[in-house]
Amino acid sequence: MPAACVLLLSCVLTGSLAGPAPAGATGCLPELIVADPDAQAHSAPGQGALYSLLMDEDGPPRVRPQPVLTRLPAIPMGPIARADIDRDGCVDLVVGSPSLSAVPLVDSPDFGYSPEGDGYAQIVWGGEPEPGRFRPSTTLVPALAGLKGHFGWSVAASAGVVAVGAPYEDAPEAADSGAVYVFRLRGREVLGTPRRVTQDSPGVQGNGETGDLFGWSLALGSLGGDPARPDLAVGAPYETDDGAGRQETGVGTAQAGAVTVLRDVDAQATPRGEQFRLPSAGARFGYALASGAWEGSDWLAAGAPGVDTVRLFATPAGGELLPVRDIRGHGAYGFSLALTGGDLVIGAPYGVPPYGAAPGSGTVTVTSLDGDSVALTRGAGPRDRFGWAVAGAGAGWVLAGAPDRGTTGSVALVPMGGGETVWLAPGDGYVPQPPGLTARRRPHEISTAVDFGGSVG
Amino acid sequence: MDLRDMPTLAGSAGRPPAPRRPRRTLAYVALAVTASLLLAGGVAMAVRPRQPHPALAAPATDLGRRIPLGTGFDSPWLVVQTAGCGYSNYAGGRRHPDRQTCRMILIVGNPGQAPLRLAEPFAELVDDRGESHRAVSDVPGPMPVVQPGERLVYTTVKYGMRKERRPARLEGRLVAGGPITRVML
Numbered sequence: 001m002p003a004a005c006v007l008l009l010s011c012v013l014t015g016s017l018a019g020p021a022p023a024g025a026t027g028c029l030p031e032l033i034v035a036d037p038d039a040q041a042h043s044a045p046g047q048g049a050l051y052s053l054l055m056d057e058d059g060p061p062r063v064r065p066q067p068v069l070t071r072l073p074a075i076p077m078g079p080i081a082r083a084d085i086d087r088d089g090c091v092d093l094v095v096g097s098p099s100l101s102a103v104p105l106v107d108s109p110d111f112g113y114s115p116e117g118d119g120y121a122q123i124v125w126g127g128e129p130e131p132g133r134f135r136p137s138t139t140l141v142p143a144l145a146g147l148k149g150h151f152g153w154s155v156a157a158s159a160g161v162v163a164v165g166a167p168y169e170d171a172p173e174a175a176d177s178g179a180v181y182v183f184r185l186r187g188r189e190v191l192g193t194p195r196r197v198t199q200d201s202p203g204v205q206g207n208g209e210t211g212d213l214f215g216w217s218l219a220l221g222s223l224g225g226d227p228a229r230p231d232l233a234v235g236a237p238y239e240t241d242d243g244a245g246r247q248e249t250g251v252g253t254a255q256a257g258a259v260t261v262l263r264d265v266d267a268q269a270t271p272r273g274e275q276f277r278l279p280s281a282g283a284r285f286g287y288a289l290a291s292g293a294w295e296g297s298d299w300l301a302a303g304a305p306g307v308d309t310v311r312l313f314a315t316p317a318g319g320e321l322l323p324v325r326d327i328r329g330h331g332a333y334g335f336s337l338a339l340t341g342g343d344l345v346i347g348a349p350y351g352v353p354p355y356g357a358a359p360g361s362g363t364v365t366v367t368s369l370d371g372d373s374v375a376l377t378r379g380a381g382p383r384d385r386f387g388w389a390v391a392g393a394g395a396g397w398v399l400a401g402a403p404d405r406g407t408t409g410s411v412a413l414v415p416m417g418g419g420e421t422v423w424l425a426p427g428d429g430y431v432p433q434p435p436g437l438t439a440r441r442r443p444h445e446i447s448t449a450v451d452f453g454g455s456v457g
Numbered sequence: 458m459d460l461r462d463m464p465t466l467a468g469s470a471g472r473p474p475a476p477r478r479p480r481r482t483l484a485y486v487a488l489a490v491t492a493s494l495l496l497a498g499g500v501a502m503a504v505r506p507r508q509p510h511p512a513l514a515a516p517a518t519d520l521g522r523r524i525p526l527g528t529g530f531d532s533p534w535l536v537v538q539t540a541g542c543g544y545s546n547y548a549g550g551r552r553h554p555d556r557q558t559c560r561m562i563l564i565v566g567n568p569g570q571a572p573l574r575l576a577e578p579f580a581e582l583v584d585d586r587g588e589s590h591r592a593v594s595d596v597p598g599p600m601p602v603v604q605p606g607e608r609l610v611y612t613t614v615k616y617g618m619r620k621e622r623r624p625a626r627l628e629g630r631l632v633a634g635g636p637i638t639r640v641m642l
Contacts, residue, residue, distance in 0.1 A: 153606070
């Protein structure tokens, strides 16, 4: 922690897909979000904890960490989505909790929860946070209870649209083939029932086969469809490249993975699907996805950490989505991705930094989308899993999670232009411990940070 | 729970339980300790104003870290969240005067495609004198199976050992058919 933070007595954090939005409507503060999905909170193991790293006008690394209180536990397994969904000028969050189920309460519009694994996702509405109070939220649930599809494993958001992945949802005779739900919203109101998309849906290439895990990752952006409508990229990293039609297990290139782009996904008409592949065994193409716009083009990055490759796609204005180049590294390169301005952030949590030998320390690489600038790579300590989650923090900074750093996990604010990395972790004097009991209690009751930085946004 | 019976966390020095003291004496001792700590802290701050990150300053431990249960980057994993000792130990329905129970809170994630069964017997607890202790599940019955996509958070494994001992590591199989693994506590 820099000395400046000590002197100011207030350092805070913030993060997202394309960096935190500037302060918009009155009361909106730019923030980054960090989750500890395995934290013990309120005396319950694995209850999870969510933190906001609020920023002032100076931007990072000056951040003020504080807990984000949600009505239901927030236990994301993947990135946290951020967008101004209700178009009020404040950035909203979408946080999935795939390992729990939301249970409707009698005589109440609210939900309780149970450990069933149907999953849910919460839209946490932006605005001036009130310390000690729940943030206003809307809970999204799968169409049917009991599917155990782990709805909320992945999330994506844009204005008026939220997409939620349920990669462990079954199709007839195809366990864990996966599904994606697309919700349309007007303001904060969810319109009608969500569109459910699988690989067996009309307009979608491929077939829902056992263990495809379609919906593992998601990204919303302008990817070759109507520029006025969002397109949705869906990762199915365990898809076997086995040609047309449903095949027997063991046929084809195993776990090559696939990325399906669904054009105009919020329109009433059947979305137009296009599938992209990287036919290498075990590639897990589509394990992570990120999209963004820069210099008149729209960009999509898809990670294939099984072969340490990130494939970059671009859509020139009004054009088709085309692969631009492959970027290669090591250590599960492409495990996590973020696009921020003209830069691509690539997490490789099992990578070894170029200096010293720290097995599994993990690396975070920043490279420009046009490939002109030299990539910046940062490592961390042994087995930190640095780069498990990444997000743009704005103003030339990157937020990267190292959930195995120490006993609590940490996040780092990394300056892309070089300079000192700022680490934050629960118990460091700036980041509070997860909510709940802290003193004079038995160890199994005390709030315990476990995986801080396991998810960021 | 009495303060003298408060559980201890793994990694603390292996000391016998503190002798009982009158409350007033205890208060004086606490005051003196606090004063000396403040003094020592002030000196330390003056000499070394930039303290290392608490996570880095801690002794080597696997608590809170993912233990991969396979070879791939997307393998199932296990985290020992807390290793708390000092709980009452019962034998034959009676509290044992010289023994304590240690509770390991486990979190297991299975992002893979095959069910994962925790090892039975689970890894043994090795104490600070190198003695091994058998695991006992907190819940009667077989160890749980973690289905694909599931995360297990309510599993606690218990161990009994003498009160003056401290947990040092887990050693053995964590998952059925898995390798022998050492988890430093």
